Amino acid sequence: MIEEIGRRAREASHALRQSTGESRRQALLGMAAGVEEAAPAVLEANRADMAQAEGEGITGALIDRLRLDERRISAMAAGLRSVASLPDPVGRETGGWSLYNGVQLHRVRVPLGVVAVIYEARPNVTADAAGLCIRSGNAVILRGSSYALRSNMAISGAIRGSLTSAGLPADGVQLLEDTSRDGAKALMQATEWVDLLVPRGGPGLIAAVQADATVPTVIDGAGNCHVYVDAAADLEKALGIVVNAKVQRPGVCNAAETLLVHEAVAENFLGEAARALMAENVELRGDDHARELVPEMGEATEEDWATEYLDLIMAVRVVPGIDAAIEHVRRYGTGHTEAIVTDDRVAADRFVAAIDTAVVAVNASTRFTDGEEFGFGAEIGNSTQKLHVRGPMGLESLTSERYVLYGDGQVR
Amino acid sequence: MIEEIGRRAREASHALRQSTGESRRQALLGMAAGVEEAAPAVLEANRADMAQAEGEGITGALIDRLRLDERRISAMAAGLRSVASLPDPVGRETGGWSLYNGVQLHRVRVPLGVVAVIYEARPNVTADAAGLCIRSGNAVILRGSSYALRSNMAISGAIRGSLTSAGLPADGVQLLEDTSRDGAKALMQATEWVDLLVPRGGPGLIAAVQADATVPTVIDGAGNCHVYVDAAADLEKALGIVVNAKVQRPGVCNAAETLLVHEAVAENFLGEAARALMAENVELRGDDHARELVPEMGEATEEDWATEYLDLIMAVRVVPGIDAAIEHVRRYGTGHTEAIVTDDRVAADRFVAAIDTAVVAVNASTRFTDGEEFGFGAEIGNSTQKLHVRGPMGLESLTSERYVLYGDGQVR
Numbered sequence: 001m002i003e004e005i006g007r008r009a010r011e012a013s014h015a016l017r018q019s020t021g022e023s024r025r026q027a028l029l030g031m032a033a034g035v036e037e038a039a040p041a042v043l044e045a046n047r048a049d050m051a052q053a054e055g056e057g058i059t060g061a062l063i064d065r066l067r068l069d070e071r072r073i074s075a076m077a078a079g080l081r082s083v084a085s086l087p088d089p090v091g092r093e094t095g096g097w098s099l100y101n102g103v104q105l106h107r108v109r110v111p112l113g114v115v116a117v118i119y120e121a122r123p124n125v126t127a128d129a130a131g132l133c134i135r136s137g138n139a140v141i142l143r144g145s146s147y148a149l150r151s152n153m154a155i156s157g158a159i160r161g162s163l164t165s166a167g168l169p170a171d172g173v174q175l176l177e178d179t180s181r182d183g184a185k186a187l188m189q190a191t192e193w194v195d196l197l198v199p200r201g202g203p204g205l206i207a208a209v210q211a212d213a214t215v216p217t218v219i220d221g222a223g224n225c226h227v228y229v230d231a232a233a234d235l236e237k238a239l240g241i242v243v244n245a246k247v248q249r250p251g252v253c254n255a256a257e258t259l260l261v262h263e264a265v266a267e268n269f270l271g272e273a274a275r276a277l278m279a280e281n282v283e284l285r286g287d288d289h290a291r292e293l294v295p296e297m298g299e300a301t302e303e304d305w306a307t308e309y310l311d312l313i314m315a316v317r318v319v320p321g322i323d324a325a326i327e328h329v330r331r332y333g334t335g336h337t338e339a340i341v342t343d344d345r346v347a348a349d350r351f352v353a354a355i356d357t358a359v360v361a362v363n364a365s366t367r368f369t370d371g372e373e374f375g376f377g378a379e380i381g382n383s384t385q386k387l388h389v390r391g392p393m394g395l396e397s398l399t400s401e402r403y404v405l406y407g408d409g410q411v412r
Numbered sequence: 413m414i415e416e417i418g419r420r421a422r423e424a425s426h427a428l429r430q431s432t433g434e435s436r437r438q439a440l441l442g443m444a445a446g447v448e449e450a451a452p453a454v455l456e457a458n459r460a461d462m463a464q465a466e467g468e469g470i471t472g473a474l475i476d477r478l479r480l481d482e483r484r485i486s487a488m489a490a491g492l493r494s495v496a497s498l499p500d501p502v503g504r505e506t507g508g509w510s511l512y513n514g515v516q517l518h519r520v521r522v523p524l525g526v527v528a529v530i531y532e533a534r535p536n537v538t539a540d541a542a543g544l545c546i547r548s549g550n551a552v553i554l555r556g557s558s559y560a561l562r563s564n565m566a567i568s569g570a571i572r573g574s575l576t577s578a579g580l581p582a583d584g585v586q587l588l589e590d591t592s593r594d595g596a597k598a599l600m601q602a603t604e605w606v607d608l609l610v611p612r613g614g615p616g617l618i619a620a621v622q623a624d625a626t627v628p629t630v631i632d633g634a635g636n637c638h639v640y641v642d643a644a645a646d647l648e649k650a651l652g653i654v655v656n657a658k659v660q661r662p663g664v665c666n667a668a669e670t671l672l673v674h675e676a677v678a679e680n681f682l683g684e685a686a687r688a689l690m691a692e693n694v695e696l697r698g699d700d701h702a703r704e705l706v707p708e709m710g711e712a713t714e715e716d717w718a719t720e721y722l723d724l725i726m727a728v729r730v731v732p733g734i735d736a737a738i739e740h741v742r743r744y745g746t747g748h749t750e751a752i753v754t755d756d757r758v759a760a761d762r763f764v765a766a767i768d769t770a771v772v773a774v775n776a777s778t779r780f781t782d783g784e785e786f787g788f789g790a791e792i793g794n795s796t797q798k799l800h801v802r803g804p805m806g807l808e809s810l811t812s813e814r815y816v817l818y819g820d821g822q823v824r
Contacts (some may be wrong), residue, residue, distance in 0.1 A: 005429075014742070014766065014768075017766070017768060018765045018766055018767065019443065057708055099780065099785060099786070100787075103776050105781060105786065108729065110768065112798050112799070113768060113798065133799045191454075191622075195798050195799070196798070196799060210603075210626070214622070216797065216798070216799040218799075229718065234821065234822075237820070237821030239819065240821055240823050241823055243823075244824060245823075245824030248823070248824055261645070275723065328693050330426070336712065341435070348818075353430045354426065354429070355428055356426075356429060356522065356525060357814070358814050358815065359814065359815045359816075360814075360815070360816050360817070361816075361817040361819065362816070362817065362818045362819065363819045363820055363821055363822075364515050364816065364817050364818070364819025364820075364821070364822045364823075365819075365822065365823040365824055367814075367823070367824040368511065368515060368817055368819075368822070368824065373511060373824070374511070374517065374815070375509065375511065375512075385605070385628060386524050386525065386607050386608070386812050387608060387627070387628040387799065387800045387812065388799045388800040388812075389812070389813070390812055390813065390814045390815075391814065391815050398672065398798065400800075400801070400802055401801070401802065402769070402770050402771065402772075402802045403770065403771045403772070403781075403786070403802075403803050404764055404771075404772050404773075405771065405772070405773040405774065405776050405780055406760075406775065406776070407773065407774065407776025407777075407780075408649070408775055408776075409646065409648075409649030409652055409653065409775055409776070409777040410775075410776045410777065410780070411652050411653055411655075411656030411660070411776075411777045411779070412656060412660055412777055412779040412785070
């Protein structure tokens, strides 16, 4: 099964590798129109998915993620048009020089080949991932949730038709209809066919990928993000950043989970910060020092420091200095985003140099770690690993650099 | 065991990450001097390694790789001085722009953290790998061959002393004294401590890494490299390239293994090429068409096309055109280096676009795929995978890019 799909994806990737950027741009515009035209069929498929999911007792956030409507279909099409308008990363020369013997060396971006994406309920990922992969010259194998199978089939069917119309192979986008765990595992181990696997989902999916995947992966892992308010912080800015980082959208990975406050400003800052956070319904869990200053706080345990709440809860610790803040972040951070608020450039430089994370924000909210915010136009994930790419993954992250040498008969 | 070593490496990596490029440059100069000063002890340790290996019946190439002498120790020191002189990749800004709200984004190269290198007999890899990792701000865990343990300990001991003298942590370079398979496996699975594993060795080691490693790896895999002589080739240049690619150093991964010749030039080219190759003691194994033209050739089987001989043997196939050559390379190539000889720019472009390999050489020998030849000064390996880095891996491949945001209180 995966053998046949993999072989087709590889074949399609050969054609995509050799296609022009313009043809891929046109294909994305066609995909956008295709998704819009297929809206009635997609919505019908989605109603069937919803009915089955509700019949199985699914409720709340999961059902909301599964639901499509005219607006969400328009957003999918708009996303494809937006990715069509992004600069083509393929063929971009990232370096070039002459060897001692006159051989001309060019370092050039090329597609990775075949990208696999395993994702959970949201059917819009079908269109988003397909758009990013095709735009960057890759074939994609999509494996969505069983709950969204009908919706995903309707969307990918429309997209495949648009690829054919654009003169590109329909197998540039394939959806696995086998949504079993065994099917996912086979995809994770299809080393002959898959050049990159991007898992998009919760801790369970990430753990399965880490345990089972033998294909190259980029892990879109947890974001246990911290805001450290330094002794030299502008406390007004600090307040804005802390509240924004925690409450603007608490359920996402770039939301802050722990507030670290330098003891020199704790007394001035923490009371006001706690009031502002509690006014936004944030539950606070502090260490002893923080609770002395703000008795309304609950008690933070070791587990709190290590937890990505993804909720209106924040852990609070008063630290004796920047070194203790750095130590805390090194111990509990997950390599996603860490912020420092300070007007002391030396402290900022020290924090930036000491903390090994995809993104460090100085005097800005952790919430800026995002492909759209960074100006990538879209993202296929957010890498918390160090190899290949860190942070928001745009089109460039779906390519790698290779070398082309032009000689005139040179030998060693 | 690996727990303790990993923890020390991580600790050292924090200090290295924050060290200046100049201090790391000085450390490498100190390491070079340290290795030279330790020469008597290193040579004594090496004599003991050699005696034991010979006692165990080891002979030939393996003994040669294990052997150290004054000249090889000087070469190690010279290598360290050469890497010291290379530009520092750490801190280099690879991009920067302003977000819509005035936040300044900087994309900056940073060390990976902890690099593990598993290698076979050559003790000089101890110094080479340590030099590249320290220069690029990484801590390294070295796991060499049991045959070379005494030599490696003497070399790494000298290097560790030099690190301390330079004000950097000695644990920036650690050598595993446990050279068992279980020890190697523990290193391959030390996901908490190892940010990148580079295996340097033969197919057995690569297979073990592919089967067992759970840490991120860059595979330095096989080089089943082809030279395709096109219909529009300058046959004199083609002859030079084919002979050089096969015979100049047949035992290395960038040597050519298969010659593909367009049928339009086969009659004019193959006889002369065969004579030249056979004069260099190359055994030729051809397909039916090639053997018609050169009856002295043996018969190539399916296995020949897939074999990296690493020896004075070459498979030869006459192809009806460039498409067949591309098809052959796609099927049997290993993503290392592929060469085309042609004066037809359209054919060259087509080959370059169609072939997905780390290096494509147009009218140049496959032998140029090498860190020194590329001007990287040194290499820690040669990647045949697509993620992170392809081809010769210099200092830059031991770093990744992360983002630093400077704001003035911006929130979303």
